[in-house]
Amino acid sequence: MNGRARRGSAESRHLLSDFLRHELGLTGTHVGCEHGVCGACTVLINGEAVRSCLVFAVQCEGAEVTTVEGLAAEDGELHPLQEAFQAAHALQCGFCTPGFLMSLLPFLEERRDSGALTDDEIRDALGGNLCRCTGYQNIVEAVRLAHTKMSGGAGNSAGNSVGTSTGNSAGTCAAEGA
Amino acid sequence: MSTRVFGEPIRRLEDPRLLKGKALFVDDVDFPDLLHVAFVRSSFAHGKIRSVDVDAARARDGVVAVMTAEDLGDYWSPGPLLVPPPPIKDIEFNNRTQVPLAKGKVRHVGEPVAIIVAESRYLAEDARDDVFVDIEPLDPAVDLEASAAADAPKVHDDLASNVAARVRQDKGDYEKAKAAAAHVVSGRFFYDHGASxxxxxxxxxxxxxxxxxxxxxxxxxxxxxxxxxxxxxxxxxxxxxxxxxxxxxxxxxxxxxxxxxxxxxxxxxxxxxxxxxxxxxxxxxxxxxxTTQERSQIHHAEMAIDEEGRILGVKDHFLHDTGAYAPYGLTVPINSQCTLLGCYRVPAYSSSFEAIYTNLPIVTPFRGAGRQHGVFVMERLLDLAAAKLGIDPVGIRRRNVLTPEEFPHKHGLIYQDFTELEYDSGNYPEALEKAATEIGFATFRSNEQPQMRADGRLVGIGLVTYVEGTGIGPYEGARVTLESDGTVNVATGVGTQGQGHFTSFAQVVAEQLGVEVAKVRVTTGDTDQFHWGTGTFASRGAVVAGNACHAAALEVRRKILDLASQQFEAAVEDLELLDGEVRVKGVPDRAMTLGELAVLANPMRGAVIPGTEPGLESSRYFGPDRGTTASGVHAMIVEVDPATFEVEIKRYVVVHDCGIVINPLILEGQIVGGVAQGIGNAFYEKLAFDEDGQLLNASFMDYLLPTSTDVPKIESHHIETPSPLNPLGVKGAGEAGAIPVGALFAQAIEDALRPLVPDLTIAEIPLSPDRLFELVHGTGSDENSGGGSQ
The missing domain is CATH 3.30.365.10 (Aldehyde oxidase/xanthine dehydrogenase, molybdopterin binding domain)
Incomplete structure (x- = not known):
């Protein structure tokens, strides 16, 4: 689980999404529909993007599972894909975002060495995840930006005219109080 | 560095936590002894409850409690009426609100009948199957027009009929206007909204x-x-x-x-x-x-015009489906009634509606909140008028939009915020021309469209306008506190659902205090932090809470300058706030950090000047006289596949005016996201109830939200007409994007299909490929169509 061995017990009928959230406390994986349409609960199982609401926890015994909590570096530095989402304002409520990130990771890894991505390719890659806030446009920009960063290249710089950083991007908001 | 942050496209401060999966959502709250709930819900739209047997559920291992309406005792009571009817003359309103658990009768599918509490959600759902609810089905009121009839099954037995409300508002003398008209166009218009x-x-x-x-x-x-x-x-x-x-x-x-x-x-x-x-x-x-939803209205409307296509008057009567209860009062239909007038000069208006109880889930505002319905009727009437006179959609609108000199513009109606409907400011002609230019309306009609049509392609263009009443009262508040480490805390009562409040409010405050925006820590939606206010609705967060933040920041700024003036023995006019410091202008070594000043503002014993309040802190409130009116124009080019009737949006242009912009990045996101929801409403999303009141598509497999391949790139442009109603000059932007999309789809698709059906009038939303096929080939029911002219 995100590079560490984790143990827990699950009834045979427990969904992986519930097990991650409520047994392991990894609440970054969100549950939007529980019937495999919205993609909010997407995680990586052995490197492949999978909807955790359509998998039983017991099926993952011994598997390598990556959730959104495993994306940023230990020191908190954002993954280039996360950074691109912030730069392009590709999230609003942020509920669907972990699923988008996890769906996109294998896509971007696979396309790391390919040339510039077309809009159609990007939109196809996003087609299995629903977002109700953004209208997808900025997510398309974020994917293009992340692809450029992850390919280590300049040359494909469309969509850079977004968000001004404030120097300190550490979260300074507060809404909770559990 | 420059500390100008207001108006800049600053990246959102809340994003890192959301991106790392560390932001707290309600389902993330957990406790070791937490209990879980499942509801037993009615499977009938209308029925008499004979009995509810919960014994087997109570006996199941892991079940802690099972309650029915009877078990609630005195705690059982109907919910409050959230928004009483506005003070409109001769208004009739029959108030019926939802109940915690159905008692005696169920009034819509899914109404809760019993509640199960268990050690886990899985166990609570297991126990749901143990409950036996014996319901004697009654004929349901489902179809809107049938439910309005005198002999319809009654949703509430103690009312004379299903009429929840009757409202009439008049301005000028419509009949007189009609008598003087060169033409009158009319139609029956059906507009259905959906699930949020x-x-x-x-x-x-x-x-x-x-x-x-x-x-x-x-x-x-x-x-x-x-x-x-x-x-x-x-x-x-x-x-x-x-x-x-x-x-x-x-x-x-x-x-x-x-x-x-x-x-x-x-x-x-x-x-x-x-x-x-x-x-x-x-x-x-x-x-x-x-969860509540929005649904349909059926309008019978007509418009009287003169020879040149100028509006002389509009008459409208409509039915509004309010569902089984009406806890939100008349907000949605009043919005429809008032927003219908749009960007236009309408000398006479006669509008009446009946809100009707039906055996369907409750209707309350969903982004747009009835404005779509009104805009659809007005824009369709204008298109009928344009067709009658042989002018194009831009031309008819050009003749009727209000000009900047006509503001403030009183409409003589009462709006949802209980005040007289009065537009504060706007520049409708500029927005209209800009949209027409950006989409290339004239050249598309004269050059591109004829060529494409000659190639057998079904391409069409549309252009519509809308207004959005935003930023209504009563009020919001904010507290701004400067802490001893130089952090600025802002607390406000509104909740946040993705609008970027953590960033835009921080920008408003940082601008006044001369600090980095990242130094401002915003808290929303926690009543222990701030307990005065109403909430996030009606596109009011930036307007009402934003101006409260601004007022509190100004007061803290004043306190900072006063204290620094004492410390430096310098006049306030000689001080400046910059980079988190207060300085004497032109004397670089005479400066203190705001944190140091905050320490001084919290005096130790012996240093208190009687009568002074401690701290660099202020709570301020903002309550506008009335809402401020945002506006815009949408235009698009579509192509319809002649075989499948699939619609492809080739271009989509938005020109929007919501006054002064706090953060263009966030604003753009609101607009584009709104358009996406509008596209869903216009072409993908339809709550399909059958005649028994059963929803046939209650899943994301069947209720189609637009995906990344359905929403095109939106080209958006902004003009800024400041609002005179608040110090920041801002207007709301939350709902605008979604409002005119249905009207635009109807107009553009009609234009595209003209080679197939020259006199086609699309008078309904939502559309779909199947429905377009029916409209063109005439094989389906046309009950929801029927625009025409006389």
């Missing part, structure tokens, strides 16, 4: 703490403060004993402001009664019944 479907379903967790004698509730609400006051009253607690936290919310769009949902009444009560924390999280299927 935020990606996060609703949910609530309640925990009573004996040691602090307090109740904490985490709720996906858009209105934490009213919820707190209401819960305190219901539960017999002091308001100070109740804390409501609306943490990060996964989208709201209106229905999350409805209160009290049955779950909101029951879960806190159970937490108190059982002495353990209790959680309920809605699942996607039940959200189609247990």
């Amino acid at each position: 479907a935020p990606m996060e379903n609703r949910g609530i967790v309640a925990r009573w703490d004996d040691r602090s004698d307090r109740l904490t509730v985490w709720d996906t609400t858009q209105a934490p403060i009213p919820l707190r006051s209401g819960l305190a009253g219901l539960l017999g607690l002091a308001e100070a004993q109740v804390r409501v936290v609306a943490p990060f919310i996964g989208g709201g769009f209106g229905p999350k402001i409805m209160m009290f949902y049955p779950d909101e009444v029951l879960i806190p009560w159970l937490a108190l009664k059982l002495g353990r924390p209790v959680k309920w999280i809605e699942d996607r299927e039940e959200s189609f019944f247990s």
Whole structure:
């Protein structure tokens, strides 16, 4: 689980999404529909993007599972894909975002060495995840930006005219109080 | 460095936590002794409850409690009327609000009948199958027109009919205008809105703490403060004993402001009664019944015009489906009635409606909140008028939009905020021309379209306008506090569902205090942090709470300057706030950090000047006289596949004016996201109820939200006409994008299909490929169509 061995017990009928959230406390994986349409609960199982609401926890015994909590570096530095989402304002409520990130990771890894991505390719890659806030446009920009960063290249710089950083991007908001 | 931050496209401060999966959502709240809830819901739209047998459920291992309406005793009572009817002459309103659990009768599919509390959600759902609900089905009122008839089955037996309200508003003398008209165009217009479907379903967790004698509730609400006051009253607690936290919310769009949902009444009560924390999280299927939605109106409308196409008057009567109860009063149909007038000069207007109870889920505002319905009718009437006179959609609008000299413009109607409908400012001709130019309206019509048509392609263009009444009262507040480490804390009562408040409010405050925006820490939606206010609705966050933040920041700025003036023995005019410091202008070594000043503002013994308040802190409130009116123009080019009737949006242009812009990045996101929802409403989303009131598509497999391949690139442009009604000059932007899309689809698709059906009038929304096929080939029912002219 995100590079560490984790143990827990699950009834045979427990969904992986519930097990991650409520047994392991990894609440970054969100549950939007529980019937495999919205993609909010997407995680990586052995490197492949999978909807955790359509998998039983017991099926993952011994598997390598990556959730959104495993994306940023230990020191908190954002993954280039996360950074691109912030730069392009590709999230609003942020509920669907972990699923988008996890769906996109294998896509971007696979396309790391390919040339510039077309809009159609990007939109196809996003087609299995629903977002109700953004209208997808900025997510398309974020994917293009992340692809450029992850390919280590300049040359494909469309969509850079977004968000001004404030120097300190550490979260300074507060809404909770559990 | 420059500290100009207001108006800049600053990246959102809240994003890193959301991106790392560390932001708290309601379902993330957990306790070791947490109990879980499942509801038993009615499977009939209308029926008499003969009995509810819960014995087997109670006996199941892991089940802690099962309650029916009878078990609630005195706690059972209908919910409050959230918005009473506005003061309109001769208004009729028959108030019926939702109940915590159905008693005697069920009035819509999915109405809760019993509540099960168990050690896990899995066990609670197991026990649901143990409950036997014996219901004698009654004929349901489903079809809107049939439900309005005198012999319809009655949703509420004690009312004379299903009429929830009758409202009439008049301006000028329509009949006189009609008598003088060169032409009158008319039609029957059907507009259906749908489910708000935020990606996060609703949910609530309640925990009573004996040691602090307090109740904490985490709720996906858009209105934490009213919820707190209401819960305190219901539960017999002091308001100070109740804390409501609306943490990060996964989208709201209106229905999350409805209160009290049955779950909101029951879960806190159970937490108190059982002495353990209790959680309920809605699942996607039940959200189609247990969360409010918006639905249909049927308008019969006509427009009188002169020879040149100038509007002389409009007459409209419509039916509004309010569902089984009307806890939100008349907000939606009043919005339809008032927003219909749009950007136009309308000398005479006669408008009446009846809100009708039906055996369907409750209707309350969903992004646009009835404005779509009104805009659709007006824009379609204008298109009929244009066709009659042989002028194009831009030309007819050019003749009728209000000019900048006509503001403030009084419409002589009462709006949803109880004040007279008065537009504060706008530049409608500029927006119209800009949209027409950007989409290339004239050249498309003269060059591109004829060529493409010659190639057999079905291409069309559309252009429509709209207004959005935003930023209504009553008020919001904010507290700004400068801390000794130089951090600025801002607390406000509104909740946040993705609008970027953590950033835009920080920009408003940072601008006044000369600090980096990242130094401003914003808290929203926690009643322990701020307990005055109403909530996030009606595109009012930036306007009302934003101006409260601004007022509080100005007061803290004044306090900073006064104290620094004493410290430096310098005049206030000689001081400046920059980079987190207060300085004497032109004397670089005479400076203090704001943190150091905050320490001085908290005097030690012996240093108190009697009468002074400690701290660099201020709470301020903003309550506007009336709402401010935003506006815009949308235009698009579509191509319809002649074989499949699939519609491809080739270009989509938005010109929008919401006054002064706080953060263009966030604004753009609001507009584009709104358009996407409008596209869903116009072409993908339809709540398909059958004649028994059963919803046939209560899943994301069947209720189609637009995906990344359905929403095109939106080209958006802004003009800024400041609002004179608030110091920041801002107007709301939350709902605008979604409002005119249905009207635009109808106009553009009609234009595209003209080679097939020259006189086609599309008078309904939503559309779909099947429905377009029916409209063209005439094989389907055309009951919801029928625009025409006389």
